[in-house]
Amino acid sequence: MSEQVRVGVIGTGMMGGDHARNLADGIRGARLTALADADEQRARRLAGEVGVADIYPDGRQLIDSGAVDAVIVAAPDPAHAALVAACLDARLPVLCEKPLAPNAEAARALVARQDALGADLVTVGFMxxxxxxxxxxxxxxxxxxxxxxxxxxxxxxxxxxxxxxxxxxxxxxxxxxxxxxxxxxxxxxxxxxxxxxxxxxxxxxxxxxxxxxxxxxxxxxxxxxxxxxxxxxxxxxxxxxxxxxxxxxxxxxxxxxxxxxxxxxxxxxxxxxxPEDSRARFAAAYRSELAAWIDGIRTGRRHPDAATARDGLRASAVAEALVASMNQGGSPVAVEED
Amino acid sequence: MSEQVRVGVIGTGMMGGDHARNLADGIRGARLTALADADEQRARRLAGEVGVADIYPDGRQLIDSGAVDAVIVAAPDPAHAALVAACLDARLPVLCEKPLAPNAEAARALVARQDALGADLVTVGFMxxxxxxxxxxxxxxxxxxxxxxxxxxxxxxxxxxxxxxxxxxxxxxxxxxxxxxxxxxxxxxxxxxxxxxxxxxxxxxxxxxxxxxxxxxxxxxxxxxxxxxxxxxxxxxxxxxxxxxxxxxxxxxxxxxxxxxxxxxxxxxxxxxxPEDSRARFAAAYRSELAAWIDGIRTGRRHPDAATARDGLRASAVAEALVASMNQGGSPVAVEED
Amino acid sequence: MSEQVRVGVIGTGMMGGDHARNLADGIRGARLTALADADEQRARRLAGEVGVADIYPDGRQLIDSGAVDAVIVAAPDPAHAALVAACLDARLPVLCEKPLAPNAEAARALVARQDALGADLVTVGFMxxxxxxxxxxxxxxxxxxxxxxxxxxxxxxxxxxxxxxxxxxxxxxxxxxxxxxxxxxxxxxxxxxxxxxxxxxxxxxxxxxxxxxxxxxxxxxxxxxxxxxxxxxxxxxxxxxxxxxxxxxxxxxxxxxxxxxxxxxxxxxxxxxxPEDSRARFAAAYRSELAAWIDGIRTGRRHPDAATARDGLRASAVAEALVASMNQGGSPVAVEED
Amino acid sequence: MSEQVRVGVIGTGMMGGDHARNLADGIRGARLTALADADEQRARRLAGEVGVADIYPDGRQLIDSGAVDAVIVAAPDPAHAALVAACLDARLPVLCEKPLAPNAEAARALVARQDALGADLVTVGFMxxxxxxxxxxxxxxxxxxxxxxxxxxxxxxxxxxxxxxxxxxxxxxxxxxxxxxxxxxxxxxxxxxxxxxxxxxxxxxxxxxxxxxxxxxxxxxxxxxxxxxxxxxxxxxxxxxxxxxxxxxxxxxxxxxxxxxxxxxxxxxxxxxxPEDSRARFAAAYRSELAAWIDGIRTGRRHPDAATARDGLRASAVAEALVASMNQGGSPVAVEED
Missing domain, CATH: 3.30.360.10 (Dihydrodipicolinate Reductase; domain 2)
Known part of the structure; x- marks a missing residue:
């Protein structure tokens, strides 16, 4: 297997789109490499958004393409069981949105098929x-x-x-x-x-x-x-x-x-x-800040909330004025113009 | 610039480590490529964790290496201003943890230096x-x-x-x-x-x-x-x-x-x-599920919480028993053994 | 009926005690006039606390005494039905703690007994x-x-x-x-x-x-x-x-x-x-303040939280110092000694 | 002093009305006996509501009437200080709504006047x-x-x-x-x-x-x-x-x-x-239930929420049906008609 797991997403509707965007935003060790959908236009739109070139009109083609190491099944519910079976046949790990199958009997058949392979390839999307x-x-x-x-x-x-x-x-x-x-x-x-x-x-x-x-x-x-x-x-x-x-x-x-x-x-x-400290409280903020900074570098357009050097200067100037107030026993202090 | 922004992190303590891990977990468009720290052992440990080969004993070397497109300054506070100045000289975008400088005067000098370049390279870590x-x-x-x-x-x-x-x-x-x-x-x-x-x-x-x-x-x-x-x-x-x-x-x-x-x-x-729906409520869960699934594929060890095909079968069997109870007007129904 | 309803309480345990104290604290139109309990010592203790002279060793005696216009039954559960029946016979309004009777059959008998009287005398303590x-x-x-x-x-x-x-x-x-x-x-x-x-x-x-x-x-x-x-x-x-x-x-x-x-x-x-205003927010405080003030007058011992004239003076002095600060544009003002 | 403190309320606006109603609802040891207000009609309306016959057109007359043991001053703010002074002269305990006086100087004068009497008569309504x-x-x-x-x-x-x-x-x-x-x-x-x-x-x-x-x-x-x-x-x-x-x-x-x-x-x-138990949680409910029961007895109109004997019967019948369900291992049980 390549260093990064190449993931294909079958189904480019709401759920498939979310999975694709999460992969594009970055999941350690994964790379989104292919999409499949019968609705070509929808697939193309999503491909543009997440930066993927490989599009298939049919999930089975994606599974058999050799271009993916793992598959996410987010196609309409009735198609789930057959696509999972195809992944089993191709020995590909598959994350299948619920339901795995239309009924318990069909689910039992999939379990049996996997057991026959002696493999553990199926994950169900009970998030x-x-x-x-x-x-x-x-x-x-x-x-x-x-x-x-x-x-x-x-x-x-x-x-x-x-x-x-x-x-x-x-x-x-x-x-x-x-x-x-x-x-x-x-x-x-x-x-x-x-x-x-x-x-x-x-x-x-x-x-x-x-x-x-x-x-x-x-x-x-x-x-x-x-x-x-x-x-x-x-x-x-x-x-x-x-x-x-x-x-x-x-x-x-x-x-x-x-x-x-x-x-x-x-x-x-x-x-x-x-929480015990700011890392626990602001974990999402740190991550989001990093993403915004990178996006600004790539696009050449600074995120409007990313603090500039001048913002850093202003904060220093205000902090110094407060320390001056402290040293003067609490009197009001004006903040110097930048 | 390469397709993905190559990021170097200066300082491998708590803050630098968090930034490096966030990058390794995946930030769209970014790739962590270098670390710098005078404490070589600490840098090496982090490098192993986040999968980076390039380590520098000094932040300036990282800046001047040509191996990064952008720099995160998470070194001790007194070093910030000089490292930011070095980034300015190298025309590299820099995300500097607060404080930007030890005082307003030093911050003003950095702003002036950047203004003289006619550039907008500095972002301060006000997360x-x-x-x-x-x-x-x-x-x-x-x-x-x-x-x-x-x-x-x-x-x-x-x-x-x-x-x-x-x-x-x-x-x-x-x-x-x-x-x-x-x-x-x-x-x-x-x-x-x-x-x-x-x-x-x-x-x-x-x-x-x-x-x-x-x-x-x-x-x-x-x-x-x-x-x-x-x-x-x-x-x-x-x-x-x-x-x-x-x-x-x-x-x-x-x-x-x-x-x-x-x-x-x-x-x-x-x-x-x-929230209006499950996507808003469970956004973190979807992302975390995906990360756990990929990690299981890469390491060959399924995450203990990732639902198996058998879990999917069990859920189907219980759901069918409930529908049977509904169709019988609410009587108790035993769940079939798998 | 006298201007105020004369109430007797049968049972001087926890629930009977609470009812008696509520009556002694004041319920518009009611006066606690009698207690009954087989445990004479307990009845006497409560009588002293709530200022009642009339004590009966048996609930039926209280009911038949002619000294009460209404009865609260807070005796042990097994005695409830018989005491309520006695109140019905005496045509006295009765507030009976739950349960009204040991079972539905006994409750049905009480309802029938009351219906035969063409009266509506029983209230059950579903508070x-x-x-x-x-x-x-x-x-x-x-x-x-x-x-x-x-x-x-x-x-x-x-x-x-x-x-x-x-x-x-x-x-x-x-x-x-x-x-x-x-x-x-x-x-x-x-x-x-x-x-x-x-x-x-x-x-x-x-x-x-x-x-x-x-x-x-x-x-x-x-x-x-x-x-x-x-x-x-x-x-x-x-x-x-x-x-x-x-x-x-x-x-x-x-x-x-x-x-x-x-x-x-x-x-x-x-x-x-x-709430919309302080009367809604502080209704309990107003009532409690009044009770504490009256208690202080009766006992000659001011409630420690009741504000004195000097407290009123202090508040005025602080308020005047604040207005002075306002008039001086916000400068610090010391509060004059009383 | 009579067994119950006879209280007069000066001012029959919102605050005076609330104090009067609280006294009429019952404060242990107190009896509302007199009202005073220049607005005779308003005073008369409140007197009717709280069952008081004694009405004075002027607070000083109430204070000097000999008909009260204690006074609540809820007149307009400018009148407070003079009425409190009159209470001091009459040696009557007084609960004065805030403010005690229009300014600190006037409050200081009242404190001095009380100190000269060697008495502790004034309480300020800091509720x-x-x-x-x-x-x-x-x-x-x-x-x-x-x-x-x-x-x-x-x-x-x-x-x-x-x-x-x-x-x-x-x-x-x-x-x-x-x-x-x-x-x-x-x-x-x-x-x-x-x-x-x-x-x-x-x-x-x-x-x-x-x-x-x-x-x-x-x-x-x-x-x-x-x-x-x-x-x-x-x-x-x-x-x-x-x-x-x-x-x-x-x-x-x-x-x-x-x-x-x-x-x-x-x-x-x-x-x-x-709370630890139902007495703490439902203290207000117990008191309110009692007040509603007494009010029903006095007016001859049962409070719509007071539980009747039939309500008690219904609860017993449902409880018995539940016990029957328990004894049958949880099967559905219909509740018998009363």
Whole structure:
């Protein structure tokens, strides 16, 4: 394999576009080298944006091109299973957006096909496992100071439903994220389920909304999930893990600081956490500053927020005026013109 | 210039290491190609981590090597001005960690040197301008719906002071961030200042802590800042902008969702904001998932959180059991063994 | 009836004591005139604290004494139904702490007994209906701007279980509050229920903890409730009402300002509410100040926080110094000695 | 003195009305017996509402009537000092709304007059000292675990300014509350002050708004206060106390639970507090329930939220259905009709 993994993206819609842009922005060890889409115009637009020359009208061609070391499948859902199978045949690692397959039977067939190869090539795009919030939540559960996990309560609410879907799509498209991430959190597979719904929203006609699910895992923990795909007010994903001595919450909008996005309810206090220093607090800012600086160098147009030498001078002049005020016991000091 | 900007980092301590790692993780259009540090062992360790072969014992050598298109200066503070001057002489774009120079006079000299070249090569590392929180705050001020900006109130608190510094270092090292970012926020330079302090913490002997500063900008806005470098409890940076009709707050720990980290006080309500969809909420997760997948491919060791085909199958099986429960009017359904 | 309602309290334990103290602190139109308890010493202690002379060893004697116009039943649970029946016979209004009766059959008998009298004498102590939080939540639901109520999610967690009770006591003693308040909130009676539990806390042996209940009301709304009586971390009661266009939350610890303790999730924002003026914000302070002032007059010992004339003078002197500073353009001004 | 303190209220406007209503609602040991106001109609309306027969056209007549044991002065500000002086002459305890006097000189005269009597009769209506939030804040400072108090930061914002006042009224009418409560919090008198203002709101013409004050107390603590009387968005009073090891915040809208309304920033966590049990959480509900029950008895109209015997029966029936579901392993159970 070349030093950098050459990645091809199949599907140049919203999800494929995001993956391509993330690769173009820079992922250590990876290089985006090819795109595939039947919609040639869309593929061409994205190729221009991310600086890729290689475009295929069909995913299988990309897989068989020899020009990629790994494949991202972000094509329409019905195409997923066949494209993943093609990657298996080509022995290419593949990151497949959910769902892996249209149903469990088809998924089982893919697993069998991979097992027959004795390989481990397929990754499914259950990205919540990489959310700093869910990761911090799991981390606390694994540490175990809060006692055993007894229940979890989740809500998953979208602003507007995709049109033309029925009640089961709420489960297989939206609920699938909780279905994956809750046993991942608890470290125990789901062994039994129950579904419920009550009064449905009158703002959407085709399906029960919201729905309610109970999942039971092998360790006995009960997971409750409210799923509402047309609840208007905002995209809202929350989870509370109820342990023997405390609960740990992933709030609606977790904190920016990646190490500490959860809320801990313990010892008569509800606690959110501070970072220890500016590197933790401003990690995103440092990265974004660097990207803006490089972009300015390449394009010859300085980013408007990048501080100039004159900005540095001004800050020094103000700081000196403050020190002068300090030395004078706090009197007002004018800042010298540059 | 080559297709990708070749970047050299001078200084391989904490800040230089962070910049180098960010570059290695991937910044669109950039490639880390050289490091410089008098501490050869430290430089070598970092070089191994970030995959760079070119190491220089001295920053000037790196600048003059011809092997870099741009330079990051993260050397000790006293060396900054001379290294920036060397970059100017070599006509290389330079991102210099604050402070640009030891005092306003030295900063003025650098500005003059750059002006004499008729170039715009220097960027100062005031990274707060790139923090999603400060950016969202500025965005709201620029939009102007809240009326004119009248005052801002900031706090900037560190857990522990660096030893061996005096009261003026609190201003020039820590306060310098507010000194830069507040006029950037208000769009108006600071024209007058005043310093104050009260009872000092007994936990630190060498300096006034906390301190208090008043900055006045040319548009008349008054900016108040509490600076405490030894306040023990956490790294805490906050800012509240008081406008004619509302205030906009950057809270202690802003929200993860980058578009919407501020708090708006308006119309008898205190408002925080929801993302509109999962792409906004889980942007970091998508990127992190991709990085973990690539890393697994390169190292041959799958990331433990990356979902396998079997995970995909399990999720499908649970989803199907839920749909079965739905179709049976909500009765309990066991999940089939894989 | 005398101008003020003469109230007798049966039971002088924790709940009876609280009721008696509330009456002694002052309830418009009421006067606490009698106590009853088999534990004479405890009754006597409380009588001394609240300034009541009339003590009965038995609740029925108090009811038949002719010395009270209304009765509060705060005796042990098993005695409730008989005492309420005695109040009905005596045609006395009665406020009975929950439970009204040991089971539905006994409650039905009391209802029939009252119906036979053609009277409306019994009030059950479901105090959550008077909580500013639940009231504000109901108010918003009644206003209907958020659309129809679809689901509610509640948690009810205690720090420690009462010893010697079984799993059903969690429902009949703790859950009974949600069982009453949720149909009150939705304006629709519960018509069907379902119970669930998962892994139980190892910190308590006698019962399932936590438990989970699903209640369905006649209007179709689904109410989910987690009940945990031994969850260690704090007393935590929350409720979220999911409507078609927004959700309304009663948070764990609602706001002090009585008019506005809920959280509204609507229009991409999470909103908490400000009071309009100091009367709303400081209503409790005004009342408490008044009580402290009166207590100081009666006892001859000024409350340590009641501001003296000298405090008033000091405040005036500081205010005048500030106005002087203003008139001098902001220079420092010393405050004159009193 | 009679068993209950007979209280007269001078002034029947907003503040006098609130005091009168609080007394009528019940303050232990007090009885409202007289009102005074030059506006006879307004006085009569309030008298009817609070059930008082004795009305005087003039505060001095009330003071000299012999019909009151204590006096509340809630007349217009200019009348305060003379009415307090009359109370001193009559040796009556007086609770005087702020300001005690129009200026420090007049306040000094009142203090001297009281000192000459050797009495302690005057209480000034600085009600913030009785706010559960400020009390909890002071309590933590007194306990001292957070280390010495170094600074405080307050904001005090009103929605709309009273018309016809100038910049000094902001200090003497609104700021006076901080001027009193901050030295009360710190336990140390203010010895020096400084005033500042920046750009003024264009929405109000007569005065600087917002203003900024620095107060220095004898122990060295620096208190900063932003005062804005026309800031539109809500009534907002906050205070943060910066100690050596932690900060304690009184947030904009503190928690309902009276024991625990502050926020503690300590040990890398931001902590709010849970009550320990339902008595702490629902104290207001218990009191309000009792008041509603008594009111229903007196008026013959049951409060719509007071739970009837039938409500008690319904709750029992639902609880029994849940226990049945539990005993059947979680199957759905219909609730029997009453």
């Amino acid at each position: 919540r496992r990489f959310d700093p919030g869910y990761q911090a939540l799991k981390q606390r559960l694994v540490e175990g100071r809060e006692g055993a996990l007894l229940m979890t309560h989740s809500v998953h609410r979208n602003v507007e439903a995709y049109p033309g879907q029925d009640s089961s799509a709420t489960i297989t498209n939206s609920g699938i994220h909780e279905i994956d991430v809750l046993p991942w959190l608890s470290g125990s597979p789901v062994v039994g389920v129950q579904w419920a719904a009550g009064r449905a929203s009158s703002l959407i006609s085709e399906r029960h909304d919201p729905q309610f699910m109970l999942l039971r895992d092998a360790a006995g923990a009960l997971h409750t999930v409210e799923l509402g795909v047309h609840l208007q007010y905002g995209y809202d994903v929350r989870c509370e893990a109820v342990c023997e001595r405390a609960t740990v919450e992933l709030p609606a909008v977790p904190a920016l600081v990646e190490q500490t996005p959860v809320v801990l309810n313990a010892g008569l206090a509800r606690q959110t956490f501070y | 707060r301008r790139f923090d999603p929180g400060y950016q969202a705050l500025k965005q709201r001020l620029v939009e102007g719906r809240e009326g004119a900006l009248l005052m801002t109130h900031s706090v900037h608190r560190n857990v522990e002071a660096y030893p061996g510094q005096d009261s003026s270092a609190t201003i020039t090292n820590s306060g310098i961030h507010e000194i830069d970012v507040l006029p950037w926020l208000s769009g108006s330079p600071v024209v007058g200042v005043q310093w104050a302090a009260g009872r000092a913490s007994s936990l630190i002997s060498e300096r006034h802590d906390p301190q208090f500063m008043l900055l006045r900008d040319a548009a008349g806005a008054l900016h108040t800042v509490e600076l405490g470098v030894h306040l023990q409890y956490g790294y805490d940076v906050r800012c509240e902008a008081v406008c004619e009709r509302a205030t906009v707050e950057l809270p202690a720990v802003p929200a993860l969702v980058e578009q919407t980290p501020v708090v708006l006080n308006a119309g008898l309500a205190r408002q925080t904001f929801y | 959550r209906r008077f909580d500013p939080g639940y009231q504000a939540l109901k108010q918003r639901l009644v206003e209907g701007r958020e659309g129809a109520l679809l689901m509610t999610h509640s948690v009810h967690r205690n720090v420690e279980a009462y010893p010697g009770q079984d799993s059903s006591a969690t429902i009949t003693n703790s859950g009974i509050h949600e069982i009453d308040v949720l149909p009150w909130l939705s304006g629709s009676p519960v018509v069907g229920v379902q119970w669930a539990a998962g892994r139980a806390s190892s910190l308590i042996s006698e019962r399932h903890d936590p438990q989970f209940m699903l209640l369905r009301d006649a209007a179709g709304a689904l109410h989910t409730v987690e009940l945990g009586v031994h969850l260690q971390y704090g007393y935590d009661v929350r409720c979220e009402a999911v409507c078609e266009r927004a959700t309304v939350e009663l948070p764990a610890v609602p706001a002090l300002v009585e008019q506005t303790p809920v959280v509204l999730n609507a229009g991409l924002a999470r909103q908490t509410f400000y | 913030r000292r009785f706010d559960p939030g400020y009390q909890a804040l002071k309590q933590r400072l007194v306990e001292g675990r957070e280390g010495a108090l170094l600074m405080t930061h307050s904001v005090h914002r009103n929605v709309e300014a009273y018309p016809g006042q100038d910049s000094s009224a902001t200090i003497t009418n609104s700021g006076i509350h901080e001027i009193d409560v901050l030295p009360w919090l710190s336990g140390s008198p203010v010895v020096g002050v400084q005033w500042a203002a920046g750009r003024a709101s264009s929405l109000i013409s007569e005065r600087h708004d917002p203003q900024f004050m620095l107060l220095r107390d004898a122990a060295g603590a620096l208190h900063t206060v932003e005062l804005g009387v026309h800031l539109q968005y809500g009534y907002d009073v906050r205070c943060e106390a910066v100690c050596e090891r932690a900060t304690v915040e009184l947030p904009a809208v503190p928690a309902l639970v009276e024991q625990t309304p502050v926020v503690l920033n300590a040990g890398l966590a931001r902590q709010t507090f849970y």
